[in-house]
Amino acid sequence: MPESIVQQLRETRTLPDAELFALLESPAYDAELFAAADAVRREHYGDAVFLRGLIEFTNHCRNNCYYCGIRRDNLKVPRYRLTHEDILSCAKEGYTLGYRTFVLQGGEDPYYTDERVCALVADLHARFPDCAITLSIGEKPRASYQAFFDAGARRYLLRHETASEAHYAKLHPAELSLANRKRCLWDLKGIGYQVGAGFMVGSPYQTTRELIADLRFLQELQPDMIGIGPFIHHADTPFRDFPNGTLELTLRLLAVLRLMFPYVLLPSTTALGTIHPQGRELGLKAGANVVMPNLSPVAVRAKYKLYDNKICLGEESAQCRGCLERRVASAGYRIVTDRGDVRRG
Ligand code: 5AD
Ligand code: FES
Numbered sequence: 001m002p003e004s005i006v007q008q009l010r011e012t013r014t015l016p017d018a019e020l021f022a023l024l025e026s027p028a029y030d031a032e033l034f035a036a037a038d039a040v041r042r043e044h045y046g047d048a049v050f051l052r053g054l055i056e057f058t059n060h061c062r063n064n065c066y067y068c069g070i071r072r073d074n075l076k077v078p079r080y081r082l083t084h085e086d087i088l089s090c091a092k093e094g095y096t097l098g099y100r101t102f103v104l105q106g107g108e109d110p111y112y113t114d115e116r117v118c119a120l121v122a123d124l125h126a127r128f129p130d131c132a133i134t135l136s137i138g139e140k141p142r143a144s145y146q147a148f149f150d151a152g153a154r155r156y157l158l159r160h161e162t163a164s165e166a167h168y169a170k171l172h173p174a175e176l177s178l179a180n181r182k183r184c185l186w187d188l189k190g191i192g193y194q195v196g197a198g199f200m201v202g203s204p205y206q207t208t209r210e211l212i213a214d215l216r217f218l219q220e221l222q223p224d225m226i227g228i229g230p231f232i233h234h235a236d237t238p239f240r241d242f243p244n245g246t247l248e249l250t251l252r253l254l255a256v257l258r259l260m261f262p263y264v265l266l267p268s269t270t271a272l273g274t275i276h277p278q279g280r281e282l283g284l285k286a287g288a289n290v291v292m293p294n295l296s297p298v299a300v301r302a303k304y305k306l307y308d309n310k311i312c313l314g315e316e317s318a319q320c321r322g323c324l325e326r327r328v329a330s331a332g333y334r335i336v337t338d339r340g341d342v343r344r345g
Helices: 005-012 017-025 027-045 084-096 114-127 142-151 165-171 178-191 208-221 247-260 270-275 279-285 317-330
Strands: 048-051 053-058 101-106 132-136 155-157 194-201 225-230 334-336
Touching: 005 017, 005 027, 005 247, 017 027, 017 208, 017 247, 027 247, 048 317, 053 084, 084 101, 084 114, 084 317, 101 114, 101 155, 114 132, 114 142, 142 178, 155 225, 165 178, 178 194, 178 208, 194 208, 194 247, 208 247, 225 247, 225 270, 247 270, 247 279, 270 279, 279 317, 317 334
Parallel strands: 048 334, 053 101, 101 132, 132 155, 155 194, 194 225
Antiparallel strands: none
């Protein structure tokens, strides 16, 4: 009997386009696909699930991405930014709760100049020397990335959003380009960051062809982390009338990513938990091995809404941690509180 395409993907970590189309477009392979993804994840990481404490420190953004709720033209969002001291106290609370990785995420906020970001990173690095500092603050010149690295940042999340030029132009205004996005990712890699790329599943105008382009780009980049989640429309954006991405396709992609990149750090995202009450648990069972609970102060959480119906808005950090711990256990995995570095090889 010829080997199944799932087994072929598991063994060779790649497939020709035609087989990827089949895998992504048909539910027929799902059971075998999810089982193989879970087996590969256990080979590399056992039942460990890594925690990343997410601090959403500013919702000011100079960009105008058509899908995003905090785009600059959305005049309905009350804007906020946490101060240096606010951010340190979030991290302190997180540290007490056991977090050893902090992700500072924000819009592209001109107030947070390189000097301010560097001061923040250096301060966090000095106070929590055993923690990994991750930045997710968008597109910058290489020199800025280098300065953040020199200040102590070691990881950077920047989803490529879509690896197709034509699709990129449908999701973003003309001032943003896929070429610059990719330049940023390669610069970050060159500097020595652990890099996270990724994309939305079911974004407007996306077809299987675009998803395959995403997988091919990731094969080229070989990132340490890959963030994916369903597109979810936001009522105050140009994409308000587009349908959301689905649970089924997101899970299928998580599993394919685990088989293509056995070592990768793959979050089961808040967006997945938003489209289905057990979305994050199902994501873990399909190969994901990271969760990112919210450490932002409750008072600002509702203002950091990239999409509608976002979950975890009302929960204290401690409750979020407890809630996720139960969810991870119910899916059959175990939260570990170390830095959760990538295990290549
Ligand atoms: N639905 C789902 N994900 C979104 N993001 C932004 N807007 C949305 C949306 N409407 C994702 C983007 C971005 C990440 C921080 O959040 O992929 O890179
Ligand atoms: Fe935040 Fe459940 S993970 S409340």
